[in-house]
Amino acid sequence: MGENEIDEGLKVYGFSISPFTRKVEMTLNLKGIKYEHIEEDLNNKSSDLLRYNPVHKATPVLLHNGNPLPESLIIMEYIDDTWTDADPIMPPDPYDRAMVRFWANFIDTKLVPAIKVAVLRECEEEEHEKKIEEAKHWVKTIENVLGEKKKFFGGEKIGYLDIAAIWLIGWVPAMQEAAGWELISKEKFPFLSAWTQEMLSHQVVRDNLPHRDPLHAYYVWRLSGFKPELTPVFK
Numbered sequence: 084m085g086e087n088e089i090d091e092g093l094k095v096y097g098f099s100i101s102p103f104t105r106k107v108e109m110t111l112n113l114k115g116i117k118y119e120h121i122e123e124d125l126n127n128k129s130s131d132l133l134r135y136n137p138v139h140k141a142t143p144v145l146l147h148n149g150n151p152l153p154e155s156l157i158i159m160e161y162i163d164d165t166w167t168d169a170d171p172i173m174p175p176d177p178y179d180r181a182m183v184r185f186w187a188n189f190i191d192t193k194l195v196p197a198i199k200v201a202v203l204r205e206c207e208e209e210e211h212e213k214k215i216e217e218a219k220h221w222v223k224t225i226e227n228v229l230g231e232k233k234k235f236f237g238g239e240k241i242g243y244l245d246i247a248a249i250w251l252i253g254w255v256p257a258m259q260e261a262a263g264w265e266l267i268s269k270e271k272f273p274f275l276s277a278w279t280q281e282m283l284s285h286q287v288v289r290d291n292l293p294h295r296d297p298l299h300a301y302y303v304w305r306l307s308g309f310k311p312e313l314t315p316v317f318k
Contacts, residue, residue, distance in 0.1 A: 092148040093118040096132050098125055100293040100301065102250050103155040104143040109246050109291040110159045114169035156187050159243060172243040186228055186236075187247035194221045195250050202255075202262050203306055215266065222267055226275045234281050241285060245278075252279055253292040261302035 095111070095118055097104030111118050123132055123142050135144045135151035144151050145158045147165070152158050163173050173180050200206050201218035225248070229236055236244035251267070259265050269276040282288045300315035 092146075094121055094146040095119070096121045096123055096129070096135065096144040096146065097142045098123050100297050101142060102254050105253070105291055105293065106155045106246050106249060107143045107145060107158045107162075109249065109287065110162050110172060112287050112291055113172070113241060113246075114162065114166050116162070116166055116169070156184070156191070156247065159246060160184075163243070170240065172237065172241070172246065174237070174242070183236075183242070183244050186225070186244055190225065190247050190250065194225055197221045198250075198255060198266060199258070202258050202264075202266050203302070204262075218266055219271075222272060222275070226272050229274050229278055231274055233278075235278065241282070241288070245282065249282075249288070249292070251275065252282055252288070254298060257295060257298035258302050261299055261306055 093116070095104065095107055097108065097120060099105075099120075099122060108118075108120065121129075121131075123129060125142070128140060132142065132144060133140055135146060136142075136153040139153060141153070143155055143158065144153050145161070146152075147161075152161055160173065163171055174183060197214070197218040198221075201211070201215045204211055206214050228244075235241050236248065255267060259267070267275065297315060304310070304315055
């Protein structure tokens, strides 16, 4: 197969501004794997998506040689296990691999929901200050995992956990801009700030982040209480 040829058996059913889709496609692009992206309309999901992911009916889904696989973190690990000739994103040690899985799950299930609640004020007004402190606590937790001396969560090169954490690079800044205030700043979280700059210095990372405008429009719409007149159009 030529360098620029797409593996006809490899497709990603995704939604372009979704961090879950972007994590999968960033993994593929970091490994230099060619694939076909099939954009899904989440208001009118394709029969293929519903057939390939009948449980969650959600993106992303990786289709490889006719075999569908849902869930971004699972897909990322499958890609790493399948295309072993490219640089691995998972560490070789079993314990380190287990801990990477743990922290990736923490980002999706604990960190990001807490940030959303705090920044987008998705809580009762009297609970907001408490939710801000809770979000800061979880942000500090993941910053401590990174530490002062590491370039990336994966060490000297981008790894599984760096990709899992791309929420913090593209989506959280758009969220903060729409809300008009910063939860995560360079002054409060200097190690995460340095990590962000290292990530953004990588061409593949920059190429796989969504454009600002649709993200900003989405969060403005969400902050408005989903007013119909502010409904963004995603292309």
